[in-house]
Amino acid sequence: MAAPAFLDDIAPVLDDACRSGGLSAAALAVIHDGSSFAFAWGQANRVEGIAATPDTLFHIGSVTKSLTAELVWTLIAAGRLSADMPVAAAAPELSHIAALADERLTIGHLLSHTGGLDGDVIFDAGRGRDVLRRYMAQIGEIGSLSAPGTYFSYANVGYGILGRIVELAGGAVFEDALAHALRNDHKLSQLAILPIEKIRRRTALHHVGDQPDHFGPHSNIASGTVLAMSMGDLARWGASHLATDGRVPALTERMRKPVALLPHNHRYEAWGSGFTLLDGNGETLFGHDGGTAGTGTFLRIAPHHRTVWAFAATGHGGVSAYRRIEPALRRLAGLPAAPQRTPPGGPVPKDLGVYEGVYARHGMVFTVTRAPDASFVLTVDGDMAPKAFSGLALQPLTDRVCEMRIPSLDASVWVSFHDFDAHGKPQLLFLLERMARRTR
Amino acid sequence: MSIPASLAYFEERVTRARDESGVPGLAFAVLHRGETICAASGVLNLDTGVAARPDSLFQIGSITKSLTATLAMQAAQEGLLDIDAPVRDHLGLRIGRGPHADAFTARQLMAHTSGLDGDLFLDTGRDDDALARYMILCGQLEFLVAPGRYYNYSNAGYAVLGRLLEVVRGKVYDRILDEHLFARIGAARSTTMPDVAAFRRTAVGHAPGADGAMAVVPLIHLPRALGPAGLTLYSTAEELIAYAKAHIAGGMLISPETAAHMRTPQVALPENADWGLGWKIIRSGGTTFVGHDGGTIGQVASLWTVPDAGLAVAMCANGGHTLQAWQSIAFPIFREICGATPELSPPDDAPVPDDFALYEGVYANSGVDMHVTATATGLDVVAKQKYFSQPDVHFPMRALGGGRFRATIGSDDKVVTAFLDPDSRGRPALFFAGRIHRRKGA
Numbered sequence: 001m002a003a004p005a006f007l008d009d010i011a012p013v014l015d016d017a018c019r020s021g022g023l024s025a026a027a028l029a030v031i032h033d034g035s036s037f038a039f040a041w042g043q044a045n046r047v048e049g050i051a052a053t054p055d056t057l058f059h060i061g062s063v064t065k066s067l068t069a070e071l072v073w074t075l076i077a078a079g080r081l082s083a084d085m086p087v088a089a090a091a092p093e094l095s096h097i098a099a100l101a102d103e104r105l106t107i108g109h110l111l112s113h114t115g116g117l118d119g120d121v122i123f124d125a126g127r128g129r130d131v132l133r134r135y136m137a138q139i140g141e142i143g144s145l146s147a148p149g150t151y152f153s154y155a156n157v158g159y160g161i162l163g164r165i166v167e168l169a170g171g172a173v174f175e176d177a178l179a180h181a182l183r184n185d186h187k188l189s190q191l192a193i194l195p196i197e198k199i200r201r202r203t204a205l206h207h208v209g210d211q212p213d214h215f216g217p218h219s220n221i222a223s224g225t226v227l228a229m230s231m232g233d234l235a236r237w238g239a240s241h242l243a244t245d246g247r248v249p250a251l252t253e254r255m256r257k258p259v260a261l262l263p264h265n266h267r268y269e270a271w272g273s274g275f276t277l278l279d280g281n282g283e284t285l286f287g288h289d290g291g292t293a294g295t296g297t298f299l300r301i302a303p304h305h306r307t308v309w310a311f312a313a314t315g316h317g318g319v320s321a322y323r324r325i326e327p328a329l330r331r332l333a334g335l336p337a338a339p340q341r342t343p344p345g346g347p348v349p350k351d352l353g354v355y356e357g358v359y360a361r362h363g364m365v366f367t368v369t370r371a372p373d374a375s376f377v378l379t380v381d382g383d384m385a386p387k388a389f390s391g392l393a394l395q396p397l398t399d400r401v402c403e404m405r406i407p408s409l410d411a412s413v414w415v416s417f418h419d420f421d422a423h424g425k426p427q428l429l430f431l432l433e434r435m436a437r438r439t440r
Numbered sequence: 441m442s443i444p445a446s447l448a449y450f451e452e453r454v455t456r457a458r459d460e461s462g463v464p465g466l467a468f469a470v471l472h473r474g475e476t477i478c479a480a481s482g483v484l485n486l487d488t489g490v491a492a493r494p495d496s497l498f499q500i501g502s503i504t505k506s507l508t509a510t511l512a513m514q515a516a517q518e519g520l521l522d523i524d525a526p527v528r529d530h531l532g533l534r535i536g537r538g539p540h541a542d543a544f545t546a547r548q549l550m551a552h553t554s555g556l557d558g559d560l561f562l563d564t565g566r567d568d569d570a571l572a573r574y575m576i577l578c579g580q581l582e583f584l585v586a587p588g589r590y591y592n593y594s595n596a597g598y599a600v601l602g603r604l605l606e607v608v609r610g611k612v613y614d615r616i617l618d619e620h621l622f623a624r625i626g627a628a629r630s631t632t633m634p635d636v637a638a639f640r641r642t643a644v645g646h647a648p649g650a651d652g653a654m655a656v657v658p659l660i661h662l663p664r665a666l667g668p669a670g671l672t673l674y675s676t677a678e679e680l681i682a683y684a685k686a687h688i689a690g691g692m693l694i695s696p697e698t699a700a701h702m703r704t705p706q707v708a709l710p711e712n713a714d715w716g717l718g719w720k721i722i723r724s725g726g727t728t729f730v731g732h733d734g735g736t737i738g739q740v741a742s743l744w745t746v747p748d749a750g751l752a753v754a755m756c757a758n759g760g761h762t763l764q765a766w767q768s769i770a771f772p773i774f775r776e777i778c779g780a781t782p783e784l785s786p787p788d789d790a791p792v793p794d795d796f797a798l799y800e801g802v803y804a805n806s807g808v809d810m811h812v813t814a815t816a817t818g819l820d821v822v823a824k825q826k827y828f829s830q831p832d833v834h835f836p837m838r839a840l841g842g843g844r845f846r847a848t849i850g851s852d853d854k855v856v857t858a859f860l861d862p863d864s865r866g867r868p869a870l871f872f873a874g875r876i877h878r879r880k881g882a
Contacts, residue, residue, distance in 0.1 A: 048641050050490055128567040195634035197659065199642045202488050212639035 004037060006030075009328035011039070013321060014313075018042035022317035025052035025204040028325070029231035031239045031308045032332055038232040042315075044204045047212075055190050056202040057228035058312035059215070060297045061290025064224030065159050066255070067237070069111055069274025071166050071177055073251045076107075080169045083108035083254075083273070087115075090165050094136055097161070098143040105148040107165065110158040111273035112259035113433075116146035117155040119362040120384065120434070122225065124217035129173050132164045135219040145361060145435045146428060151418065152260035152271060153435035156223040163222020174222055182229075186237055190230035193221070203228055204314045206294020213294045225292055234310040238287070238301045242308065252303075256282045263430050264401040264416035266341050275301075278338075285335060298322050300329070307333035343414065346398035352376045355394070355402075355417055359429040359436035366429055366436050368394070378404060378415060400426070446772035447477055454479040457768045463760035464646050464654060465492035468769050469677035471688070471745075471752040472777070476681050484643040484758065487656050495629055497642040497674035498756035500741040501734025504670035505598050507683065509550040509718025511605050511620055513698050516546075520608040523547040527600060531607060535600050536581045544587040546604060549597040550717040551706035555585040558594030558875065559807025561671075561827040563663035568612045571603045574665035584805060584869065584876040585861050591707045591715055593874035595669040596806075602668025613668055624693055625686045627679035632664075632672040642674060645738020646759030654759055657738035660828055670734055677754045680743045684752035687730075688745060703730040703747065710844060710871055711784050711856040725780030737828060742766050744774075744782050751777055763852075784854055792841035799859060803870040803877035810870060810877050818845060823872075843868065 003011070010028065017023040018041045025042040038054035075081045081090060086103045087110065094100055099117050109115035119142045125135040142157055163174045170177050175193050182188045192198040195215065206213040216225025229237075241252040255274035258281050262268055270277040272286065279285035284304055290297035296318030298311045309329050311322055327337060352368075355376060359366040363384030371377050371393070380389035388409055394402035401416045417426030418435075429436045446453075447470060458466040458481040467480040478494030515521040521530060523546040528534055534541040536556050548554040560581060564573035578596055585592060602613045609616050614632045622630050631637050649655035662671035675683075687703075690696025705714035705721055714721040722729040731744030740762035745752040753770040755762075771781045796814035803810040811822040818838040825832070837845035837857055847855040859868035863879070870877045 045639070045641075048639075050641065053488075126567045128565040130565075195638045196661070198638040199634055200485065200487070200644050200656065200659065202490070203638060205639050207639075212636070215635050215638075 006328055006332040007037075007039065009331075010325045011041075013324045014041040017313075017317055017321045022315055023313050023321060024206065024315035025056065025058075026311070026313040026318070026321060027052060027054065027056060027058060027204070027231040028309065028311045029054070029235035030329065030332070031235050033306050036232070036235070038230070038235075044202045045207075046315075047207050047210050050202060052204055053202055054232060055230045056204050057190060057192055057198065057230055058204045058297060058314065059226070059228045059290075059293045059295040060224065060234060060299075060312065061292035061295060062156075062224040063234065063288045063290040063297050063299050064222070064227045066274050066288045066299070067178060067181070067227070068159055068162055068166070068222045068224075069255055070251060071170070071181055072107065072111060072162055073254055073274065074181070075166065075169050076254075077247070077251065081107060081165065083111070087161065087165070091161070091168055093168070094161065094164065096140040097136070098141060102144060102148060105144075107162070108259070108273060109148045110155070110162050112271055113152050113154050113158060114150075114260045115148050115155060115158055116144045116151060116153060116435070117158050118143050118145045118153075118437075119155060119157040121157045121160070121362060122217065122220045122223075125219040127218045129175070131218050132160070132167060132174055132222070135160060136164050142362065145437045146419065151428065151430075151435055152262050152433070153430075154433040156220065159223035160220060166222070178221070178227065182233075182237070186240060188229070188233040188236060190233040192228045193226055198228055204295065204312070206314045208294075216292050224290055231310040231312055234297075234299055234312075235308045238299050238308040238310060241301050242303055242306060256286045258282055262433065263418055264343055264398075264414055265430075265433060266412070266414040268433070269339075269341070279335060296322065298326075302333045302335055305333040305335055307335075309333075343397040343401045346400075348396045349399050352394065352396060352402075354420075354423075354425045355429075357425070357438050358440045360439045361434060361436040364436065365439075366431070368429070376402075404431075444472070444773065444776050446776045447472060450477055451479040451481070453769060455481040457765045458482045460768065461761040461765035462654065463757045463762055463765050465496070465498075465643055465758045466765055467492055467494050467496060467498065467677040467756045469494055469681040469754045470773060471681045471685055471750070472773075473750065476678065476685075478678055478681075480677070484641060485656060486646060486654060487644075490641060492643065492758075493641060494678050495641070495676050496756070497629060497631070497637055497640050497676055498741060498758060499643070499645070499734075499736040499739040500670070500673055500675045500680065500743075500756065501736045501739065502595075502670035503675075503680065503732045503734040503741055503743050504668065504673040506718040506732045506743075507617065507621055507673070508598055508601055508605070508668040509702065510687070510693055511616055512546055512550060512601055513694050513702060513717065514620060515605060515608050517694060517698055521546060521604065523550070527604060530604055531575070531600070533575055533579070535575065535578045536583050537579075538583060540583040540587050541579075544583075546601060547706070547717065548587050549594070549601045549604075550702075551715050552591050552593050552597065552874070553588055553707050553715075554594060554597050555583040555587045555590065555592055555876075556594045556597045556600070557581045557584050557806045558592065558596045559805060559827070560596045561663060561666060561807070563661065564665045566664055570664040571599060571606060571613055571667070574599055574663075575603050581806065582878075584878055590861060590871070590876060591709050591874070592871075592876040595666055598669035599666050605668070614672075617673070621683075621693060622679075625679075625682045627675070627682050630673065630675040630679050632667055632674070637674045640674075643739060643756070643758040645736060647738045657759075660737050662736060671736065675741075675756075677756045680741070680754035680756075681752055684743060684745045684754065688747045688750055688752065700747075703728075709874075710858040710860075711854075713784060722782045722784065724783060724785065725778075727774075727778040727780040729774075729780075729782035731782060740766075742770070744770065746774070746778050749778055784856075792839045794839045794841070794843075796839070799868075799870075801867075802880040803872075804880050805875055805877050807875070808877070809880075810872060812870065821847070821872075847872070 040052040419427040465482040843859040
């Protein structure tokens with residue numbers, strides 16, 4: 001079969017990215033108007049010399065959250081849970097987790113990252129079938145940054161809790177519930193959850209130099225550390241959300257109904273309850289991104305355009321490779337170019353002094369200080385702090401949004417400030433989809 | 441010095457052996473005069489088509505027992521373990537039921553003479569405490585015979601030995617294997633951890649599917665609890681040879697004296713062979729062969745050495761007629777260099793009359809029920825296995841006299857079985873496939 005025309009704008013980009021040594025492997029699957037395509041580039045295992053194939057599995061990272069959300073919504077549809085059920089009621093055994101003391105925190109908040117939870121707690125609590133219970137037992141200190149329902153703050157730990165709730169409400173170990181949904185309900189087979197299953201298929205893996213990188217811990221399976229799928233199967237899963245009859249449309253509707261408008265974010269506009277909302281507030285394009293174990297994954301679903309694409313890449317430069325191929329995929333679907341994210345207008349304050357201070361979240365401390373030249377800089381410290389974030393200049397765009405340039409990543413991000421007190425001092429700092437609360 | 445003919449064109453030989461035996465992926469490595477010669481052919485996985493290489497990982501099954509025994513002897517050399525003291529003294533826990541639980545030793549575990557029922561394949565989880573938890577289950581195992589008297593192949597016994605290592609070293613078995621064995625012989629690819637193996641070229645097992653064609657075996661979780669007995673280790677033909685070399689030379693893992701002691705017979709097998717400490721010993725045509733075979737679901741490995749000749753041959757294979765592949769490559773090498781092969785001499789097959797009705801009944805251990813009925817020339821057996829969904833095996837046994845029989849299972853007609861160790865009512869136990877099975881019922 002001749003390569004489809006849309007590949008003309010894509011293949012050279014990925015051939016080049018793999019040949020230049022940045023990417024190890026890339027795979028793309030497209031479902032458009034009922035036709036399916038799957039392609040692969042590079043090496044699934046660079047060190048062992050195993051080529052990537054269209055059915056090669058990639059770690060899909062946080063795209064798993066959409067699958068976890070689907071499990072939760074399926075239990076809700078079956079009457080086993082409800083979206084407005086307090087988490088404390090759904091899982092009384094989790095009452096030791098500090099954030100659950102607030103009974104306003106619901107399952108719906110966890111699905112839409114609006115629970116105000118403090119924490120991307122990812123650690124190894126073992127590899128056994130009881131790992132979610134063990135993981136939950138060790139996160140008692142996880143508290144809140146803001147009252148439930150007030151702010152968006154991306155929380156892996158919230159999806160970890162949802163994983164345990166799926167076990168409690170559904171009566172099956174999470175890994176079995178996930179496998180059953182994918183294999184039996186969705187009839188997918190090119191996937192692996194356990195390492196022993198990854199041995200049985202070509203699995204794209206990331207190496208640091210010639211040493212293997214590590215898989216994410218099994219503890220965080222529900223937020224997206226271990227599931228690997230072929231891009232073809234991920235696109236087929238996505239295409240199930242194009243359905244217009246059967247049980248799925250109701251699920252799709254709930255997963256992409258806008259819940260959380262992100263304050264001021266350079267990457268995403270809005271969030272549903274299981275999907276990230278893109279064009280038209282999710283009306284014309286939604287999906288999810290993932291990043292784990294050296295792999296970047298992008299799932300996009302365009303319901304009105306009957307198009308789904310799934311892309312994953314291992315190695316360095318997966319995100320920029322995706323940005324370069326996305327226009328061709330949008331053209332294929334008939335979608336307009338990606339809308340440019342622009343900050344809301346507004347006066348730029350002369351003095352950023354009100355932003356000065358220390359803000360914290362689990363594992364990270366953000367310090368905003370005045371530099372000698374009277375500009376303001378942000379430094380992030382702590383166990384989980386990104387190394388590149390030290391002494392970065394804040395350039396005000398509006399009265400509450402600054403642009404922060406990260407020279408080492410050749411990228412800019414937005415930092416925004418919220419929850420202003422009577423003195424005009426913000427109590428929350430928002431960066432990379434997460435909140436931090438002022439401590440001084 | 442010219443290369444032996446059996447090692448010339450080695451890649452072509454291995455490729456031909458693979459073609460003829462229908463093994464999907466085959467890897468061989470040979471130690472000869474201090475040099476390692478390797479070749480591999482075929483694929484690791486018929487679904488993915490990834491090619492086999494001499495450094496590809498295969499499940500080596502029970503060859504792992506030899507490594508576990510080596511680690512125990514190493515701990516003994518360091519003064520951490522007394523292999524002749526009751527295991528209970530080190531473990532602080534009784535394994536097995538009755539008074540024998542207080543008596544059996546690490547030496548007996550290594551030689552399979554503890555008498556401990558051995559095929560208890562229960563899964564105690566994927567976590568680091570899998571072995572410790574399995575020990576609790578082993579408390580309920582029966583002793584099929586008294587310790588020290590008979591050979592009875594015991595997988596559970598090797599799990600106990602592995603747990604003993606964890607206790608005396610204060611580390612999980614897998615780390616002991618990595619740090620005290622693989623690191624010392626430069627074996628960088630071998631691993632028990634599937635999340636490490638997933639990063640390397642790794643074979644999967646194959647067996648004939650419903651249509652008769654070779655297919656990847658269904659995923660069967662082999663419990664980590666039995667890791668020290670051989671259910672979890674992946675290794676390569678090359679690294680098996682590095683291990684054999686360490687035994688033949690001594691020094692890297694254990695002293696030459698300890699290595700020699702491990703290949704000294706501890707117990708005679710009914711089938712004209714002996715067991716040492718973690719090794720099977722076959723004397724054939726004046727040559728002493730020391731080795732171990734291993735198998736998991738759809739994978740077979742063999743490692744045989746002639747320490748006196750500095751010779752070792754390792755095979756890793758993932759399904760098909762693996763015995764044929766082994767014999768077509770390894771036997772010419774042994775024959776050319778040693779003038780003999782590691783084969784059991786076939787017993788006299790003239791049928792001997794016996795009162796076969798005496799043996800009728802059901803014999804069992806934790807892994808299998810053997811239904812034995814009398815026929816005109818001997819016995820008829822149906823073996824019903826209890827684990828891993830293995831099919832029943834039906835085969836005849838012809839009398840050799842003295843309570844010994846010769847079984848024909850598939851193409852293998854050299855399986856020697858024996859009735860031994862009569863109970864208080866004079867009813868003997870059945871020794872078959874290396875295991876003792878006690879008569880069931882009143």
